Amino acid sequence: MTEAPDDHPLLQGLNAPQRDAVVHTDGPLLILAGAGSGKTTVITRRIAWLIEEAGAHPNSILAMTFTNKAAEEMRDRVQRLVRVPVEHLWVSTFHSFCTRILRREGERTPVGRSFVIFDPSDQKSLIKQVLAELKLPEKQFHPRKVLEFISDFKNRCLLPEEAVEEALDAWTRKAVDAYELYQKGLRNHRACDFDDLLLYTERLFRDPAMQEIYAQRFRYILVDEYQDTNHAQYKLVQHLAKHHQNLCVVGDEDQSIYGWRGADIRNILDFQRDFPDARQIKLEQNYRSTQSILDAASTVIANNAQRLGKTLWTDQGPRGEAGLQAAGRRAPGG
Secondary structure, eight states, rough: OOOOOOTTTGGGGHHHHHHHHHHOOOOOEEEEETTOOOEEEEHHHHHHHHHSOOOGGGGGEEEEEEHHHHHHHHHHHHHHOOOOOOOOOOOEHHHHHHHHHHHGGGGTTTTOOEEEEHHHHHHHHHHHHHHHHTOOTTTSOOHHHHHHHHHHHHHHHHHHHHHHHGGHHHEEEEEHHHHHHHHHHHHTTTTEOOOHHHHHHHHHHHHHHHHHHHHHOSSEEEEEEEOOHHHHHHHHHHHHHHTTTOEEEEEEEGOOOGGTTTOOOOHHHHHHHHHHEEEEEEEEEEESSSSHHHHHHHHHHHOOOOOOOOOBOOOOTTSSSGOOOOOHHOOOOO
8 A cells, every 4th residue: 555644635634534545555345435525525536646656657547327317426526636637537427438339349239339329309200200109008008118118128138039038028029129239220220229338338347368468458447326227337347357357336225216227236345355455434424414414314324234334423523613723624525
């Protein structure tokens, strides 16, 4: 581990767990970050630390999150810390990362490099054509429901010929037929939908040769909001980190919000099963709420059986009257 002087600018204002998370350089790391605990500060300072102190080239660091806003904020903060040109940073959403990879490696996939990306309106138009061609009545096979069905299979990394093995009833068999024809329609338009970006990139990285190439490229991988990853995102991260295991995931099992789109809470709960040598660091000090609010939230959260366990606390006192004068010296709660 890199030696960390107490007065280093990247460590100033951090509490002890935040500091430990920033300077942990090699090997798998699970950061359990409670609400308002300075998660974004830790992620961005960790990236800056890898560049400034561990000697990592900015291009060798891959950081992925879920929204364009979060990715932009992370890029802006890192640039302010180390003055890195934005084109040197691989900080993006999962879908943007996959798009970038497929633009490079698309000839290895069914859609090539010059694909277009279908938006929801395009998808709806295509699936309606598919249902009409298969003579499936929309009353029984509503376009939105069939698209959700297709999305679920894609998020589980299943192509139509693989999905058919799970078609145990008449409706599902016909829906798989729609999936197959829908994919043909996308290929005819040289198009992907958003789920295809994950599906094709994950399958691309199943190739050990591709894993090796990109393991050399990305020496350090960071994933934000890991509790909200679906199976395709989980598998993609596993492929990328397989060789060097310099994987840092940040998340909060108590804040999973994307279960409706395939997010699997087990991905974060089982991280230390996937990486037995992983270190776990808990960010439990909250900088946004009073202790009374945290106590009330903890009472509700304690009823959740699927959790690794954190105890959020603050030095602001029960009503926020204490600790406010020190706020300027602490890491921001975001």
